[in-house]
Amino acid sequence: MSRGWAKRQMIEDLPDPAMMSLEQMKAEVAALARADEISARRWLCDRPDCDGLPHQGWLHRHARSSQRPPTWLWTVWLLLTGRGWGKSRTAAEEVREWARAPGLQLAVIAKNATLVRDICFESPKSGLLSVFPPEEVAKYNSSLGATVLELTNGTVIRGFGAEAPDNLRGWAFDKAWLDEYAAWSRHTAQEVYDMLWFCLREAEAPQVVISTTPKPLPHVKKLVERGQAQEQRYREGGPPPRVVLTRGHMRENDANLSPAAREELEEEYAGTRLGRQELSGELLEDVEGALWKGWMLEVEGFRPRREHLPDLQRVVVSVDPATKSHENADMTAFTVAGRGWPVETMFGDDRPRGYLLHCEQDRYTPTQAMKRAAALYHEHQADCVVIEANNGGDYLPALLEQVDPTVNWRIVHATRGKRARAAPTAQLYEQARIAHVGPPRVFAELEAQMTTFVGLGETEDSPDQLDSAVWALWDLFLDPTMPPPRAGDDQRLRGRR
Incomplete structure (x- = not known):
């Protein structure tokens, strides 16, 4: 039976309006509207591999085949x-x-x-x-x-x-x-x-x-x-x-999503760890031996908005410089991080929290790197630039002073391996004391390095952004040579170079 013949037969079967009272006509219209509503509520059709779009017999959007329960x-x-x-x-x-x-x-x-x-x-x-x-x-x-x-x-x-x-x-x-x-x-x-x-x-x-x-x-x-x-x-x-x-x-x-919203989501999150999870529905597995576990980047409040941050007692810009600047050299990485006391605390935990405000990496000459460090220092109204000076980088503070003599700086030297240096920082994440502030794409590379970094020495690539973030948080929370904060007002680097 063709669809057109069936529709014609349905119309011919309808009562003649000329023979109906007003009440009968209202009842007939209500019955037809109700039949349409019941039809539009149907969910599961039997078409194999159905895409859920309207088709013969199902003139409304309904379940895709992947939305059907197991048989x-x-x-x-x-x-x-x-x-x-x-x-x-x-x-x-x-x-x-x-x-x-x-x-x-x-x-x-x-x-x-x-x-x-x-x-x-x-x-x-x-x-x-x-x-x-x-x-x-x-x-x-x-x-x-x-x-x-x-x-x-x-x-x-x-x-x-x-x-x-x-x-x-x-x-x-x-x-x-x-x-x-x-x-x-x-x-x-x-x-x-x-x-x-x-x-x-x-x-x-x-x-x-x-x-x-x-x-x-x-x-x-x-x-x-x-x-x-x-x-x-x-x-x-x-x-x-x-x-x-x-x-x-x-x-x-x-078919059921806003094209503009979808494009915005994909532009902002596609290719990031958060995008793989939120858009693709991937369950991101932890790397065996990695210091950072995926759940550490998923705790409630991990991605606050900038306007929701407390007053930050200190802000630092850390630099993990490359020793060379040719096209195959390591990246120079920068991290901007701050420390403050949360407005509200959970379970009486009134310890200070760390907030990563910015992270980036690129290939720079030493002069370009120090100019970028100075720019971030002023942009974020930082207190200090922390520079790792291993592998002959001790000249960088002098170069920074030439670039911008108004910038406070501090030089640090790595005396332990990367894993030993990073482990205490990972514990801060485990304690839910660190948050990443800003668009997820800004931290995509850093978070990828965190969740894959095992610390196998020469067999593992140098995680430049991770090194930079570790130095920033080490300076804010972990450096044993620095005195602890007093009454929430950290004066550690005032007047210090």
């Missing part, structure tokens, strides 16, 4: 994808599919109670209220800390924040949706996940869908490793995996 009995479906892929909508639609069964108890858990309500329930494009038809909703309570959606078939969907495992104690559920699992506190996420599974202990077919942008955190990697191991056994003839991994790039959902 076998699974327990965890981990949507590990880039931003904008559609993972929240996919998870919400899966909850709706579960809720067709009457009398279920379903849990929705996000980082906190506010995000549960605003994102998982009330988001206009991907929240539960946007995918459930109004006639299926019996009651919705959106008070903070008690977000509950009751359906007409007796199924109840409850929202929880993941701040504390005890939020789930005492409940019993059949299935659950965990949103942005990688954004949960790394201190409690695994405990909340474990507590949820105790809440699923009586379910006939327990299932958990997890929608998250990946981050290299222990609780995320644990699930990924389980899924990869089960997938490998399946390829070798074993049973289908119970933990199923779905990966995806933001570009898969181009």
Whole structure:
């Protein structure tokens, strides 16, 4: 039957408006509008490799084939994808599919109670209220800390924040949706996940869908490793995996994204560590033996805005100079860093924090390098330029004074290996005391060097930006020859050259 003939037959079957009363006509129009709405809510078509765009029989945008749930009995479906892929909508639609069964108890858990309500329930494009038809909703309570959606078939969907495992104690559920699992506190996420599974202990077919942008955190990697191991056994003839991994790039959902926003995101983040994670949905693995682990660059507050910084007691410009300036020589690297006391502290930790404000590298002649150091000194109103003077670089301070005699400087000499010098700085990151301020692209090369630097001596390339950053933070926090700060006012280098 052709599509045109079917449409003609549908029109001929409609009642004759001339024979209808006004009430009948209004009812007919309402029924047609309702039929269109029901049709537009359909999510999963059966076209193989569907791209989710309108096609015959599905005149609205709907699920891509990659957004369909596994066809076998699974327990965890981990949507590990880039931003904008559609993972929240996919998870919400899966909850709706579960809720067709009457009398279920379903849990929705996000980082906190506010995000549960605003994102998982009330988001206009991907929240539960946007995918459930109004006639299926019996009651919705959106008070903070008690977000509950009751359906007409007796199924109840409850929202929880993941701040504390005890939020789930005492409940019993059949299935659950965990949103942005990688954004949960790394201190409690695994405990909340474990507590949820105790809440699923009586379910006939327990299932958990997890929608998250990946981050290299222990609780995320644990699930990924389980899924990869089960997938490998399946390829070798074993049973289908119970933990199923779905990966995806933001570009898969181009049809539903703003072209201008997508171009801006790709221009700003493509090729950076953050872009690989947030756009491509990559789970960035740690290099064995590396001093910096990926999670150290993902802690909350790691990328503050400049206007949110506290007053900085000291700011330094550190220089890791190249010993030669030909086209194959090492780069000269510069880091601008400051130290200050945070306005708000967590758990009574009132230690000072470090803030990397700028990082760059290029090939310079010695004079060009000192001119650039002086420019950064004035641009950031720094207190001092810290110059590593190994390998014959002792003349650089004299050159800096010729370039700009107003610049305060300090010369440092490396007496230990790179790894031994960098390890205490990495511990500052481990303590969540260092932040990178500014566009991620500025720190892309530095962060790549951090997460791959092992310190194998001659067999490993010299990490110029990393060396520069280490010197800056060493001067601000770790140099044993410098006296400690007093009452938050560091006078260490006043009047010193």
